[in-house]
Amino acid sequence: MTPERVGAQQIANELAEMPPSSAVSLQMSVDNYLDVIRGVVDLFANKNGMDTIYVTATISSEAIKRVLEALDIDSSRVYFVDCISHIMMGAPAAQQDERTTLVESPTMLENLMLKVEYLIRRSQSKGKLVVIDSINSLAIHNNNWILSEFLHILVSGLRSREAYTVILSVEEHSTPEINNMVTLVCDHGIRAGRQEG
Amino acid sequence: MPVRTGERDRCTTGIDGLDTILYGGIPRANTVLLTGSCGTGKTSLALEFLIHGAVKGENSLFISVTENSEKLLANIIPYKFFDRTLIKSGRLVFVDLPIMYERLGMTKAELSMEEIDLLVSAIRDLAAELGTRRLVVDSITSVCYKLKTSEKIRDFILRLSKALSDLNCTSILVGEVAAQSSAYSSFGVEEAIADGLILMANMERRGDLLRTLQVIKMRGTMHSRTKYVLDLTPMGVLLVPLLKGGSTG
Numbered sequence: 001m002t003p004e005r006v007g008a009q010q011i012a013n014e015l016a017e018m019p020p021s022s023a024v025s026l027q028m029s030v031d032n033y034l035d036v037i038r039g040v041v042d043l044f045a046n047k048n049g050m051d052t053i054y055v056t057a058t059i060s061s062e063a064i065k066r067v068l069e070a071l072d073i074d075s076s077r078v079y080f081v082d083c084i085s086h087i088m089m090g091a092p093a094a095q096q097d098e099r100t101t102l103v104e105s106p107t108m109l110e111n112l113m114l115k116v117e118y119l120i121r122r123s124q125s126k127g128k129l130v131v132i133d134s135i136n137s138l139a140i141h142n143n144n145w146i147l148s149e150f151l152h153i154l155v156s157g158l159r160s161r162e163a164y165t166v167i168l169s170v171e172e173h174s175t176p177e178i179n180n181m182v183t184l185v186c187d188h189g190i191r192a193g194r195q196e197g
Numbered sequence: 198m199p200v201r202t203g204e205r206d207r208c209t210t211g212i213d214g215l216d217t218i219l220y221g222g223i224p225r226a227n228t229v230l231l232t233g234s235c236g237t238g239k240t241s242l243a244l245e246f247l248i249h250g251a252v253k254g255e256n257s258l259f260i261s262v263t264e265n266s267e268k269l270l271a272n273i274i275p276y277k278f279f280d281r282t283l284i285k286s287g288r289l290v291f292v293d294l295p296i297m298y299e300r301l302g303m304t305k306a307e308l309s310m311e312e313i314d315l316l317v318s319a320i321r322d323l324a325a326e327l328g329t330r331r332l333v334v335d336s337i338t339s340v341c342y343k344l345k346t347s348e349k350i351r352d353f354i355l356r357l358s359k360a361l362s363d364l365n366c367t368s369i370l371v372g373e374v375a376a377q378s379s380a381y382s383s384f385g386v387e388e389a390i391a392d393g394l395i396l397m398a399n400m401e402r403r404g405d406l407l408r409t410l411q412v413i414k415m416r417g418t419m420h421s422r423t424k425y426v427l428d429l430t431p432m433g434v435l436l437v438p439l440l441k442g443g444s445t446g
């Protein structure tokens with residue numbers, strides 16, 4: 001087994017030990033992104049028959065779809081809330097379809113919550129996973145006060161619906177303030193990838 | 198939602214967020230002014246209120262004043278819970294007020310006091326005949342333009358409200374205000390007479406335009422007074438609290 005596969009499997013195992021309605025902080029290094037995707041989406045959500053609602057504020061949903069395809073991960077149960085494509089003026093952006101919902105801007109955090117709520121209601125699956133990719137990208141566009149309030153309301157709502165929440169953060173781009181706000185709403189933390197130093 | 202003893206019977210709107218804001222729904226037989234500028238989702242919310250009622254078996258009546266009801270139906274959000282058999286079965290009825298005006302011989306630009314009486318009676322009789330439990334007038338502002346004076350507007354809304362309340366019918370009167378207006382209604386009279394006031398608005402925050410909803414008053418129940426952001430979806434109106442960290446208003 002390669003180191004990447006072990007990393008991905010460990011992530012999936014740790015998530016599987018958590019009960020539904022758990023919120024998990026998943027810290028990763030930039031070069032560990034593919035492991036995290038495989039561990040969370042494929043080995044955890046797909047394997048357990050869950051719908052995944054993937055909130056992307058880092059790269060477009062189209063790019064993530066290509067990543068999933070390259071990794072040979074079944075994406076038929078992955079639904080995207082794409083907060084970045086609309087502001088990439090002129091770039092080849094994602095098209096809104098049955099599996100992709102666009103939010104005009106990552107500053108429209110309420111609309112982001114509403115799109116997640118819509119997909120949660122629409123989902124027929126018993127198990128649901130919501131991935132926030134990533135808190136660092138949202139922090140570029142929002143101040144810590146509003147981001148902290150957003151996380152609190154979002155995670156509380158998802159708990160009441162017995163959905164798993166996984167909040168991704170990139171170690172290299174994180175700050176103590178961001179780490180604190182994530183820790184405040186999460187039950188468990190996973191550190192994926194190599195640690196520097 | 199728990200039912201508390203001693204409280205008035207509720208007309209659940211079927212819009213989860215709004216029923217939570219209202220601690221279970223609109224007190225039955227209340228007349229509610231649903232007001233806001235264009236594009237805020239007033240008609241969609243009012244229509245959803247009626248559809249949920251019809252689905253529950255409550256006869257519902259939509260009185261369209263500004264828009265032909267066929268055009269309205271053609272533009273309806275493809276709600277997952279909406280079935281056109283509700284219309285065919287007569288559970289959900291659409292009436293165009295201009296046709297009523299014509300049948301009642303109300304051709305003048307301004308209605309007289311007698312004609313106001315006649316109009317209220319016609320709406321009451323129609324609601325009674327249909328066994329209406331939920332009614333929407335969209336928009337009351339357009340009717341008010343034919344009344345001209347504050348006295349006539351006050352009289353019309355009071356009589357209509359009383360007539361519908363006597364039928365145990367819960368009603369929503371859709372009101373229109375100008376985009377930058379801070380008033381709750383065009384004529385400054387409507388909100389004082391209605392039992393409830395729900396304000397819908399477009400709120401700009403750092404260049405983003407958010408649709409918001411706030412219950413200003415609702416007789417017969419406690420309610421939240423905070424501002425919510427809404428989205429119009431095929432699952433109906435969804436609401437989340439406005440985040441205060443970035444609020445400018």
